[in-house]
Structure formats: structure tokens, C-alpha cells
Amino acid sequence: AQSVTQPDIHITVSEGASLELRCNYSYGATPYLFWYVQSPGQGLQLLLKYFSGDTLVQGIKGFEAEFKRSQSSFNLRKPSVHWSDAAEYFCAVGARAGNMLTFGGGTRLMVKP
Amino acid sequence: DTAVSQTPKYLVTQMGNDKSIKCEQNLGHDTMYWYKQDSKKFLKIMFSYNNKELIINETVPNRFSPKSPDKAHLNLHINSLELGDSAVYFCASSPDSLLNTEAFFGQGTRLTVV
Secondary structure, X not given: OOEEEOOOOEEEEEOOOOEEEOOEEEOOOOOEEXXXXXXXXXXXXXXXXXXXOOOEEEOHHHOEEEEEHHHOEEEEEEOOOOHHHXXXXXEXXXXXXXXXXXXXXXXXXXXXX | OOOEEEEOXXXXXXXXXXXXXXXXXXXXXXXXXXXXXXXXXOEXXXXXXXXXXXXXEOOOOOOEEEEOOOOXXXXXXXXXXXXXXXXXXXXXXXOOOOOOOOOEEOOOEXXXXX
């Protein structure tokens, strides 16, 4: 069975600083990987996804993520954080059967002015 | 237009009651899902439907019964509500059951059982 670990429950960064959110997965086959963002009281919005090909994927809002098979990681990065990026971030791995997503526990990002 | 819409957004009810949450998607997708997010923000799949047929039913109590009248709708009916059912329930959809696309999520329904 697949699993996803987000080691950091909370992260606080200053506005304008760079950001990296960690994600490690366990999956027996080629993973389909996603990052979603959840703003307070909102649903989940897809930031980016990896299916195959280039291991560095670009997403919306200036985010990118790099798939590293050797480390079973799919870390999310942003070079300069904005106050509006404060939210909960979820990494997920997809399973072919039923297209279900298995989510990590989430990382809450707080941005200091 | 909202792609995946859920109603109601908030639901407060007493233990033992029966309630339903409705979900509709206007994206023409074949596959719909229900996810549960608990108080610790942990998200877990409950059900997956493809073209009105159940594909996945994770270890969910049979008090939870999804109903898909057509492929644009997947409603969740919950019988004999318990305190532990309090959570945010998310509906989602994706174009088909092949995993080359992402899931689109609704805004969630916050269920509080008192």
C-alpha cells in the first residue's frame, strides 16, 4: 500500500524568503505525485503534479517540485514566499486502482511579515 | 461557475440523526470521490465511483451510503450520526479512473455532530 510522509507539521518563514516543504512517499510502482494547497476554510487546489518525464515540474503561483526517485521524495519549493502563501500544503500519491489519492498529513505554512 | 459544488457548506446535527451531503460536478468527469478530513487535517479516501458504479469503498462504516443518480452527482448519506463523524467531507471528481489527471475538489462540508 502506498503512503506519504510530510515530516514538518508546521513551518514559519519570513515573507520574501525561500521555502521548501518536504514530502516522502512509499509506492511499489511509478508514482503519480501531487501537491495541493488548502487555504483556511477552503477546498483543495492543485499546485502541480508529476506523472513522468522531466523530474522538475512547475506549478501555479510560482511553485515547483522535484521528483527524486532515489530518495523517494517530491519536495515543494518556492524562491520567494508571499504572505498569501500561508496555508496548509498536502502532498499526495495516486494509485491506479480507482484513481484514489493517498495524502500526507499536511504542512501548515505561516508567513511572517 | 463552480466546478465541483457541495451542499451544505456547514452542517450541525445531533447524534443519532440521518443527514445527506450533496455533490455535483459540471466538468463532465466520469469519476467522483468522497474524502474525509479529520480534526488533525488528515485526508482519507472514503469512496470512489466511476460512471455511477462503486470502485472503491475503503473501511467506512456501513452507516455511510453513497448514492450516484448520474455521473454528475455523488451524494453521501449518513445514518445514525456519531460524534466521531464530525469532520470536513470533500467531494472530488476526475475525468476518468486512469491516473493521468488530477482530482478537482469541492469546498468541503463541515459536519459537526453534537
